[in-house]
Every structure is written in structure tokens, then in C-alpha cells.
Amino acid sequence: MEMRGQVTYKTITQHLLFWLVYMLYQAISYGWEYTDQLTFRLAPSVIVATLPVTILLTYINLYVLMPLYFYQERYIRYIFGLVVLLLTGGLLIRFFTHEVILPWEQLHDPVRYKMENKHFWIPVRILRLSIEALPMLAITMVIQLMRNAYQREKNLRELQLEKFSAEMGLLKAQINPHFFFNTLNTLYSLILKKSDDAGKFALRISDLMHYMLYETRADKILLTDEISHLENYMRVEEMRFADRVDLSFHYSGPVEGKLIAPLILLPFVENAFKHGIENDAGWITVAIKLTEQRLFMKVENSYPDHARESGHGLGLANVRKRLELTYPGNYTLNLSADNGLFEAELKINL
Template sequence: MTKIIIKILKKAFLHLLFWVVVWFFFSSFFSVGSSNENFIFWFSTLLSLIAIVSSYVFVYHLIPNFLIVKKQKLFVLYTFYACVFIVCAVLMTVVFGFVFFYNLEYQKMPGLTKNSGVILVCVLLIIVLASAFKILKHNFKSLEEKKTLENKFLQTKLQLKEQELQFLKMQIHPHFLFNTLNTLYGFALKKSDQAPEMILKLSSLLDYILYQVDKPLVHLQDEITHIEDYISLEKSRFQEGLGITFNKNIDIEVFEISPMLLLPFVENAFKHGSQINGVVEVTINLKVDENELNFTIENSSIKKENSKKGIGLENIKKRLEMLYQKDYFLEILQEDNVFKVNLKITKKNDE
């Protein structure tokens, strides 16, 4: 309540200050060639009253109720009525000075106070200034409101994007985990001596997909380490039935990517890879320089009719679109005996 009162008092003070300045302007301007201080005081006061009434009619009624809401015809009509009132009021002010201060002796009146045109221009100038200030204030307020709405829209859009990313991650977790646990289950049935080592690597993978994946970015080397752990798990499962090649050419120490960005492609290659001549062939090439990441993975595959696509690749496509927009290129090819993925990510300048 106190803030509202202070705001009202501040506004009233500024209005009062403005009209005092206007009165002094009239008093100084029309006093040229006149020594009758009493006449100049009342003449300036009457002109100020005309300017005050007319300005507030425009500022608080005609402009907000007609001009701003685009009722131009009514605004023009009421502006005409207001101008008629202003002209009549100015003429009556001249007559007032002529009758009460100069006893109908027109020639004794100061030159400026006899010129109705000059008086009218001065009054209209004040009204135009007040009206222009009102319009500028409205436009500024509209821009601020538009900017606020745009910011709210962008915040909402960002929140929706973050929620969708979280949803995609939630889908990736069980999808990837289910396939990895299947591998471990197979070793448990065989009672393999490699099971403890596999459990250790699986534990590292679980930590990555359950906790590290919530980070916006991770070092590329972290993703590579977990890819290698996953490959090791798959080697243990496939034994002699797997031919794997992982070529790395990295010319930069620090390159950050979104977590679990490359690993689903590797997992997909093993899950959907087909044995040709008793071997699943998987070839991975990773090349990274200062500006770009190039990732290519191929796996042997027998093209099947009406094959169903898993959620892994679909989710990764959505994530790439949301995270990198125009800064990536993804190509997925299904040939006779090869399934191939080409991914190119351009490093952003702010990374």
C-alpha cells in the first residue's frame, strides 16, 4: 500500500512540475512587449488551464479509448470537437484580456496576446507534446510486454525441450540395460570365469547410464571408455562369432558431447547384427579434430522384410535434432549385407 501511495505522489509531482514549466513558458513568451504583470499572470493561467484540460482529454480518453484500439473514425471526430473547444477557449481568453484588463482598447494589448493564431499554436504544441509522450509510453510498454511474453514462451519451450530429453533418456536406460543384462545372463548360465570381470564392467556401464547421463555434456573419452567396456562384454558373449574393429583418430584432447550419444549406435550394431559365414562383423571409425566429430559404424546385416525398428535409433535421432539442430548430419543406410550409420557433429563455438 505504501509503495502505491509513493508511486501516486511521485506521478502527481511530475505532472505538477510539468504544468508549472508550461505556465512559466506562457508567462515568459507572452510577456514580451507588456508591463502588465497582472494581465500576463491571468492570461498564462487561463491558457495553462486550457492546455491541461485538453491534454488530459487526449491522454486519458481519446488516445487509449479510440486511437490505440484503432477506432480511427471516432478518434478523428472527437479530435475535431476538441479542436473546436480549444479554438473557442483561446478566443474567449483573448476577449477576457481585451475586456477586463484593457477596457476594450484593443491597440494597447501586447502584440502576441492579440494574435489568436500564435496563441493557438502554443496551446496545441503543449497538447501534442503530452499526447506524443502518452503514445511513446504505450509503445514502450507494449514492447516490454511483448518481450516478456517472448521470454516466457522461450522458457516454456526450453522446459518442454528439457522434459522431452529426460523422457528420451528414460527410454534409453531400460532399453540399453535390458540388452546388457541379457548378455550377463548368458554368462551366468555358462558359469563362465569371465563373469566377475563382466559384472565389474557392467557396473561401470550402469553408473554411466544411470547417473552420468543426466549431465548435459561429458568428455568424449568417457563415452569411448564405456564403448570399449561394452565391446568387451560383447566379445565375451560372441567369442569367435564376432569380428570387431574400432579405429580411433583423435587430434584434440577435449571434445564434449551429450552422454549416451554414440553408445546406442554400438549397442544397436550388436543387437541387430547378423552372422554371415558364422561371424558378426562390426567396424567402428571415430575421427575427431578441433571442429568436427565423424563417427561411422557398420555391421553385417541381412535385410529382412517388415523388420521392426527399436526405440534406440528413433530416440537418438530426436536427441540429435533437439541438441544439435543444424550442427549435425546423420545418415543411416541399409544395404544388402551391411547396415551403416554415418554421424557428423560440428563443434559449437561456445563449447
């Protein structure tokens, strides 16, 4: 039983198989009930009356009563409508049996015809026929509710995935302009000075742009590529600050073959250069260590007075959001600033 409004080839096939199983059950139970023998006989009353009416009742319940009352939590009205539907179904089955099956049995099954009550209005039989349709309506209703719940869960997961992708795309888009704003200003100043380093600087920026535009589209990239990108970035910043920065960078551990979210480490290094150096001399230390599937990163930098006034910047706010989206419950991030020292310590379970 499919959700409301969804009619597909797969849906039709599933419904046909369901009703074929129901017919098989009716064919077996016809002889089983009276002779205690497992025989296969599809009674004429099932083909002419029971099966068509049961199908009709089932779909009226699924696509009329449930949307009108059950889904709207008007349960009293739904129960009343279901009772009326069942009684109507019992009357219809009795009508087809009396008007079609009895004349047929009179010609083809005289023995059974003699056993039949020839009166149409037999309240007990009509009530029994009504109740016999109830299990099928209950089964299809449960199937429908289960499918609805599954579809809602599936839709929720798809919405969450779309939201995740949108947020990640937005955060990445915020990282790239923020970084290139700083580096392009430096390139401009080098060009104005007609420095020989302008060409080398432009080439490194080109490599960084290529990495950010084409190598970071995947959800995860090789940790070795991310480290190489960090090294390239730091070389650009070294050229930018010349002899005004004392930089130390090292990494250790089995980094080969490990995967990490792209650009997740860059904002910590970028923040150190932006807020720890600027126009003053300063120092930066970056250390990355990997032990099995756990990554440790520690970035320390000098912390002048102007950095306290400007805060930690947009980059760290974005990376915290990205960490929460990409590694929920699998990371720790500690930021501290004291006595002229800013420290960022990150741990990720890769």
C-alpha cells in the first residue's frame, strides 16, 4: 500500500501481488474450513463478490476515510465511517451472492444450492461478511502507516542531507574569499614595489586557487594533500610577511592513506597569520600529529593587543560549524588566549 498521491509501476505491481496472495489464501481456506484438507479451490463467490468488494473497501479506507479523518486525528468520525463502510461491504457481498451466485449454483451445484438460505435479508450473515472484511482493512492500514512513516523518515533524511550540503557549500564559499582577500592585497603591494617575488607569489596563489576550486569538491580528501596545501599556504604567507614572522611547522605519524574534510585545518593557520602578525613582528608554531585514526593539531601564535580587539575572526566561527556538521561528537576544539599567546588545539577522530 503506497502513500497518498503516489501511483507508479512499482506500486501497481506490489498491489497486484498483494491481492494474488489474498486470492491464494481464499482458495486454500475454502476447502480447509469444512474438510480439514489442504485443497486449492477458488469459490465463485470469492471471484464475483468477496474479492472485488474487499478491494473496493480497502481503497476507500486507504484513500478516502484515512485522509479525511484518520490523518486529521478525527478518530470518532473515522470509526463511524469505517463501521458504515464495513456494513455496506457486507450488504454488497450478500447482494452479489444472492443475485449471481445462487442462480449459478442452482444450475451447476444443486447440492450446495439446496443447503443455501434463499432469503436475501439474513442479518447474521451480513454481519459476518462485514466482520470478515475487517482483518484485510486492518492489515492494509498497518502497511500504509508503516510506509508513510518510512517515507517521512526518508524525506527527513534527504532534507537533512540537502541542508548539510547547502551549509557546507556556504561555509566553504565564505572561506575562499576571506583567504584570497588577504593574499591578493599582498600580491598587489608586491606588484607596486616591482618585487621579483611577485611572479613566484602569483604562481603559489594560482596553485592554492586550483586546489580550492578543484581538489576540495569531495566530502573527504587525502590528509597528505591537505598538509601539502597548508605548507603551500604558509609559504605564501612567509613571502607576504618576509622577515617579520618566525614560523615553525612540523607533522608526524602515519598520515599516508588517511582522509579528512577539505579545508578544515586551514582556518586555524590563517587565523594565526591574520591576528598574530599583521603589521607587527610575531611568531607562529603549527604542529600536526596522527596516532592511528586520531588527529591532533596545535597552533600557537603571538597575540598582540590589536588582535584582542578584533576577536578571532570569521574563519574560526565557520570552521567550528563545519566541524559540528562533519564530525559531530568526534572532535574537540579548545581556543585560549593569555599573556600574549593564542592557542588553538584541535582533536579529530578521522
